[in-house]
Amino acid sequence: MLDKGAVVIDLKFGRHDVEEALKQAFAGRQVLHASDKSADLSSARYAVLWKPDPDLFVRAPKLEVLFSGGAGVDSILGVPGLPDTPIVRFVDHTLTTRMSEWVVLQCLVHLRQVPAYLKQQRARQWHERPQPQASEVTVGIMGLGVLGQDAAHKLKMMGFSVIGWSRSRKSLEGIETFDADGLDAFLERTDILVGLLPLTPQTRGIFNASLFNKLHRTGPTSGPVFINAGRGGSQVETDLATALNSGTLAGASLDVFETEPLDTASPLWVMDTVLITPHAASASDVKALFRNAEVQMERHEAGEPLQHVVDRKSGY
Ligand code: NDP
Numbered sequence: 530m531l532d533k534g535a536v537v538i539d540l541k542f543g544r545h546d547v548e549e550a551l552k553q554a555f556a557g558r559q560v561l562h563a564s565d566k567s568a569d570l571s572s573a574r575y576a577v578l579w580k581p582d583p584d585l586f587v588r589a590p591k592l593e594v595l596f597s598g599g600a601g602v603d604s605i606l607g608v609p610g611l612p613d614t615p616i617v618r619f620v621d622h623t624l625t626t627r628m629s630e631w632v633v634l635q636c637l638v639h640l641r642q643v644p645a646y647l648k649q650q651r652a653r654q655w656h657e658r659p660q661p662q663a664s665e666v667t668v669g670i671m672g673l674g675v676l677g678q679d680a681a682h683k684l685k686m687m688g689f690s691v692i693g694w695s696r697s698r699k700s701l702e703g704i705e706t707f708d709a710d711g712l713d714a715f716l717e718r719t720d721i722l723v724g725l726l727p728l729t730p731q732t733r734g735i736f737n738a739s740l741f742n743k744l745h746r747t748g749p750t751s752g753p754v755f756i757n758a759g760r761g762g763s764q765v766e767t768d769l770a771t772a773l774n775s776g777t778l779a780g781a782s783l784d785v786f787e788t789e790p791l792d793t794a795s796p797l798w799v800m801d802t803v804l805i806t807p808h809a810a811s812a813s814d815v816k817a818l819f820r821n822a823e824v825q826m827e828r829h830e831a832g833e834p835l836q837h838v839v840d841r842k843s844g845y
């Protein structure tokens with residue numbers, strides 16, 4: 530019997546994954562698809578969405594809660610006609626764990642000079658490079674939320690010296706933290722900078738020439754390294770390319786870009802010291818996403834407060 534609130538799905542994810550996940554999700558609820566333009570969405574109470582089409586909110590005027598298909602909500606907050614309903618972010622250990630794997634991997638890649646060794650390998654060169662230990666390198670994480678905190682703990686376990694920066698100061702065991710006002714002090718200690726910030730008006734373009742110039746220059750990684758898996762809109766790619774060319778930055782690992790997919794003409798593609806992944810650091814597991822949404826729908830219907838609700842004022 531379909532007597533619970535109907536849910537509309539508007540996800541730009543792999544269709545097969547969504548269909549498979551729906552086989553076990555939303556029991557007792559009518560599931561509607563926004564991609565079916567003839568579907569009547571007028572009774573839907575919930576939407577699970579990622580980069581939604583703007584007409585969704587006209588077609589579904591009775592939405593009570595929106596569920597983001599990802600941890601970030603910038604692609605939802607910018608949609609015209611967004612109703613004034615709560616937006617729930619996707620927070621799940623599957624997402625967190627895979628992001629930390631990606632971050633730890635990239636820090637180790639630069640610590641152990643994998644880009645330089647790959648270049649040597651292609652040239653059939655046998656040349657041993659210095660092997661600094663993780664403890665000699667300070668990783669500075671910008672964004673100490675769900676993802677930043679987990680990455681910080683795992684980097685610490687690998688032996689890195691870890692510091693972190695966030696809007697409000699955090700208290701994390703074994704990790705020195707800075708608040709918004711402490712940015713310069715944080716940057717001057719940082720050898721490897723990790724970006725795990727949401728995209729908001731305050732964080733747009735924050736990774737720019739001026740910031741790169743403030744990073745610690747005499748660490749064992751032969752120059753600062755920039756790693757970003759937050760949002761591409763936070764980085765100024767022309768400044769990034771200039772910093773990499775001039776040696777202001779010794780390397781970078783980038784998962785997110787100002788425009789995605791990254792333009793084939795971008796100079797970043799062909800830089801030996803840059804690693805690129807196609808916004809694949811930690812994709813949402815659709816089954817987990819639907820399970821999380823169901824839990825929140827049940828809470829909502831039982832009159833309990835929703836969890837992981839976006840603060841619209843701060844934009845994340
Ligand atoms: P959270 O909301 O849990 O954490 C965000 C962190 O950023 C908080 O520590 C927050 O500070 C800090 N922050 C936000 N604005 C500012 C600011 N203006 N100045 C200083 N610090 C700021 O987010 P998550 O950790 O869950 O996710 C972070 C981002 O990662 C997402 O928004 C998304 O863009 C990206 N992401 C990327 C993925 C990928 O595959 N590449 C996958 C998943 C997420 P405070 O603690 O004080 O609030």
Ligand code: OXD
Nearest residue numbers: 599600601811812813
């Ligand atoms: C997210 C993402 O925000 O995948 O979850 O980028």
